[in-house]
Amino acid sequence: MSQVKFNNRHKPFKEALDARVKNYFEQQHLKELGNTRLFIKTGILLTAGVVTYLVLLLLHPAFVPFLLLWVLMGLLLACIGFNVMHDAAHGSYSRNRKVNEILSYTLDMMGGSSFMWKIKHNVVHHTYTNIAGEDDDIAKHPVFRFSPQQKWYWFHRYQHIYGPVMYSFTSLSWILFSDFQKYFTRKIEATGVRKMNFWENAIFWGGKLLNVGVFLIVPSLVFGFVPALVGFMVMHGVLGVTLSFVFQMAHCVEDTRFPAPDPGSRRIENEWALHQVATTANFAMGSRTLSWLVGGLNFQIEHHLFPRISHVHYPQLSRLVQQTCREFNVPYQAYPTFGKALVSHLRHLRHMGSVR
Ligand SMILES: [Zn+2]
Structure with missing residues (x-):
């Protein structure tokens, strides 16, 4: 387990926030979990995914529509990831643990691993956000230098x-x-990965095989390999770009911080919740369409405070x-549009590439 600790002995910010949020759910008579709108959205996205796949395989589209349908497939997988898998893996989709478990397998269907995700994302990323050597989301070094704590190479000038x-x-x-690197090294940055049991292994390997089978081998039998x-x-390609932009724009922009723990004590002298606010940014909060598509990940500050x-x-x-941020005099970083957050992310990359 990582050695980094936060100074949570006094956490007035989180206590004030928790009291307000608890009060809100009580007054509105709401549950903190997903609601009917989310269940409908899940139905729409999963049906759209299956229909797109069947149209591709059964209607033998010409080259341009063929490519456009694969683009749509990539976007739909990203939306299923943001809206269904992400909530389910956090246990916030349903009160029924089995439902959360089953819906988190949508990631295995996409070729990922829900087992690794729950450690990589729920534990590592959500605890040690933007801490170099701890947070797996910024561990793309040496290809990328996201944090000033990471070593600089000349090619980062062009990142x-x-x-x-x-x-x-x-x-x-x-x-x-x-x-596979995580599977065989049993490590995600500084955090260890426990041994998988039989079923976890079966789902890990089965998911990988199923993904290649569904999205490569079956289409090869219909259209030919190339x-x-x-x-x-x-x-x-579409899935990768979409996932990267949405996640990077939440943490790797000009106004987010990259705190380093004290080298001796490995402590961050801040309460965990304030660390989350300092390392996270929102974008396009006024766009209902974007919020619907990215599963509220444009409200990343709220997500990090209440995963x-x-x-x-x-x-x-x-x-x-x-x-609460105003009362505690804490900056609340929010970009008005997706475009402004994207530009800020690219500027952050340029900045990290130009200073050593
Ligand atoms: Zn999350």
Whole structure:
């Protein structure tokens, strides 16, 4: 387990926030979990995924529609990941643990691993956000230098240019390389990975095989290997870019911080909740369409403060969080649009590439 600790002995910010949020759910007679709107959205996204796949296989589309359908498939997988898998893996989708468990397997279906995700994301990323050597989300070194604590190489000068191109390989390198690296080294940055039991192993390997079977081998039997491989690469390219932008824009922008623990004590002299606010940014909070598509991940501050509350509640919680931030004189970073957050992410990459 990582040695980094936060100074949580006094946590007035989190206590004030928790009291407000508890009060909100009680007054509104709401549960903190997903609601009917989320269940409908799940139905829409899963049906759209299956229909797109069947249209591709059964209607033999011409080349351009063929490519567009693979683009759509990549976008739909990203949306299923943001809206369904992410909430389910956090246990915030349903009160029924089995439902959360089963829906988190949508990640295995996409070729990832729900077992690794729950450690990599729920534990490592959500606890040690933006801490170099701890947070797996910024562990793309040496290809990328996201944090000033990471070693600088000359090619980082160009990372704002090659970044978006490399992002298109994110999901492929994740499912074909990173998961296996974690599996065999039993480590995610400084955090250990426990041994998998029989079923966890079966789901890990079964998911990998199923993904290649569904998205590469079956299409190869219909279209031939080369067109199927092109489709597979296009789908993963779109999926990788979409996942990267949404997650990077939440933490790797000009206004987010990259705190380093004290080298001796390995302590961060801040309460955990304030660390989350300092390392996280929101974007396009006014866009209902974007919020619907990215599963509330544009309200990343609220998500990091309350990862076990479903994303459907984040727009309402953001008012309480902003009010508490104002009272504690803590900056609440929010970019008005997706475009502004994207530009800020690219500027952050350029900055990290230009200073050693
Ligand atoms: Zn999360």
